[in-house]
Amino acid sequence: MKLIAALMLAPLVLVSLAARSDQKLVAAQSTISFTTRQMGVPLEGKFRQFGAQVDFDPHKPEAARIEIVVDVSSATLGMPDTDAEMVKPDWFNAKQFPQATFKATAVKPLGSGKFEVSGKLAIKSVVRDVVVPITLTQSAGNTVAAGTFSLKRLDYKIGEGDWKDTSLVADPVQVTFKLLLSGVGPL
Amino acid sequence: MTSQIPERYSVPAILVHWLMALMLVTSFGVGLYMADLPFSPLRVRLFNWHKWVGITILALALFRLCWRVFNTPKAEPVVPAWQSVASRLVHRLMYVLFFAVPLVGWAFSSAAGVPVVWFGVIPLPDFVAADKATAELIKPWHGGLAWTLAMLVCVHVAAAVKHHFIDRDGLLFRMLPR
Numbered sequence: 001m002k003l004i005a006a007l008m009l010a011p012l013v014l015v016s017l018a019a020r021s022d023q024k025l026v027a028a029q030s031t032i033s034f035t036t037r038q039m040g041v042p043l044e045g046k047f048r049q050f051g052a053q054v055d056f057d058p059h060k061p062e063a064a065r066i067e068i069v070v071d072v073s074s075a076t077l078g079m080p081d082t083d084a085e086m087v088k089p090d091w092f093n094a095k096q097f098p099q100a101t102f103k104a105t106a107v108k109p110l111g112s113g114k115f116e117v118s119g120k121l122a123i124k125s126v127v128r129d130v131v132v133p134i135t136l137t138q139s140a141g142n143t144v145a146a147g148t149f150s151l152k153r154l155d156y157k158i159g160e161g162d163w164k165d166t167s168l169v170a171d172p173v174q175v176t177f178k179l180l181l182s183g184v185g186p187l
Numbered sequence: 188m189t190s191q192i193p194e195r196y197s198v199p200a201i202l203v204h205w206l207m208a209l210m211l212v213t214s215f216g217v218g219l220y221m222a223d224l225p226f227s228p229l230r231v232r233l234f235n236w237h238k239w240v241g242i243t244i245l246a247l248a249l250f251r252l253c254w255r256v257f258n259t260p261k262a263e264p265v266v267p268a269w270q271s272v273a274s275r276l277v278h279r280l281m282y283v284l285f286f287a288v289p290l291v292g293w294a295f296s297s298a299a300g301v302p303v304v305w306f307g308v309i310p311l312p313d314f315v316a317a318d319k320a321t322a323e324l325i326k327p328w329h330g331g332l333a334w335t336l337a338m339l340v341c342v343h344v345a346a347a348v349k350h351h352f353i354d355r356d357g358l359l360f361r362m363l364p365r
Contacts, residue, residue, distance in 0.1 A: 039235040040307025078300055085226050162228040 023183040025052035026142070030179045032070060036153065037170040045086075049074035052179060056107075058136065058187045061115060066104035068179075072123070073098060090160045097124045102132075113137060113187055123156040136187060143184040148176040194261055196361050200254060204362055207247050207285070208340075214240045215337055218330075238296060238303050241289040242311065248285035264356050270346075277342055284336040291329045298322035 033046040049071035056064040073094035075086045087094035104119040113136045121130045134147040152171045153159055159169055196204070214237055221233040263271060296303050297313035298321040304310045315321060350358040 038231060040304040040310075041235070041301060042304075081226050165228065168228050168231055 023054045023056065023181055025054065026180040026182060027051065030177075032068075032175070032177045032179075034075075034173050034175050036173045039168060043077055043169075045075055045077040047071065047074050048076060052181075054181055054184070056181075057185055058109075059185070061107040061109050064104060064107040064117075066102075066107070066117065066119070068102040070100040070102075071098060072100050090163050091158055093124055100124075102130075105129075121151070121156075124158065126156045128155055136184075138184070138187055141182065143181045144178060145181060146178045148174060150174050194361065195363075195365070196261060197258065198364075200251075200258070201362055201364055203247055203251055203254070207244060207251070210240050210244050210247070211336070211340060214244065215333060218333060222330075235307070238292070239306050241292050242303060242305050244285060245289035245293075248282070248289075251285070252282065261361055264350070264354075264358055274346065277339055277346075281336065281339050281343065284332055284339065288329065288332045288336055291325060291332055295322060295325040295329050298325055 027050065030050075030052075031046060032050055033044065035042060035044050037043065047070050051069050053065070053067045053069075056066060072092040073087050075092060076083050077086070086092055089096070092100075100121070100123040102119055102121050104117050106118040108116040108118070110116055110133075115134050115136070117132045117134055119130060119132065120127050122128075128151075130149060130151065132147055132149045134145050137144045137146070150172050153169070153173050154164060154166070154171050158173075163169060195201075217233055217237050217240075221230060221237060224230040224233070263274070266274075293303055293311065294315040297315040298318055300317035300322075302310060302313050315325075347359055347362075350356055
């Protein structure tokens with residue numbers, strides 16, 4: 001069922017990628033990072049490669065189209081042995097599922113630059129509904145969308161086999177992002 | 188054969204001696220074994236336990252040093268001067284390494300970018316910044332000092348065995364529980 005859902009989502013991805021928007025992600029000044037714990041030791045990682053297709057009018061949030069595509073093979077914890085491990089089938093299985101995607105389904109304004117973005121997060125063929133709070137700040141024509149949310153790695157089969165053991169690697173993962181966008185209209 | 192059994196060490200001293208002996212042997216063995224393991228749950232577990240036991244050794248070393256300062260060690264048996272000097276030297280070096288090996292290991296972990304969280308609960312400070320070059324510089328020292336300590340332990344054990352089976356002076360009984 002999950003695979004079918006992922007396949008059904010694929011054309012939407014292509015359509016949204018083709019959608020015209022003059023809003024662009026400035027990847028060099030954007031970050032998507034994640035933290036979890038390995039036997040109590042905090043692990044901090046990030047994705048080096050990701051893109052976004054955004055068409056967002058702060059005054060018409062209900063019409064927003066937001067899609068983030070993350071290249072999972074670009075995940076790094078800053079250590080060569082663990083980086084080599086994360087692309088393997090037990091973890092992200094980057095060969096079979098090279099991209100993780102987030103596609104917004106609804107954006108709810110909360111006032112003063114805050115929004116609640118609901119959407120589908122797809123990692124390793126598992127698609128789940130998530131709600132992500134974001135805060136927009138604007139300066140010099142650029143918009144920074146920042147936020148953090150928590151997911152459970154086992155929901156997405158990140159860490160299979162012996163790695164399912166949460167006493168080894170904790171289940172909750174905090175994802176923190178800061179996306180710099182150009183071309184978004186004023187708040 | 189034994190003319191007199193020397194006075195026994197106090198219970199805490201005996202307890203900490205054997206606890207530390209067990210931990211030193213275990214962490215040395217695990218350290219040797221885990222170093223070349225491929226990335227796996229076992230490797231992750233062993234590395235963490237190795238660090239936790241190492242920090243415990245450091246804490247016990249501090250306890251023992253304080254204990255030794257406030258409790259005079261038992262009188263030495265009458266031995267040739269060179270043995271007396273050797274005994275003192277080995278004991279002193281072992282005490283230095285009880286501190287040095289875990290401290291250097293801790294520094295290595297910090298430099299490698301993995302802070303030590305004692306038993307997965309108590310985060311310890313990083314007194315060395317995360318830096319690959321520093322980590323590579325520290326790494327051989329941790330191993331080298333651990334090997335030195337292992338050799339000193341062998342000398343220590345050999346001397347104890349010699350006292351017990353050759354000199355038959357009952358020295359070993361000082362460190363055995365009643």
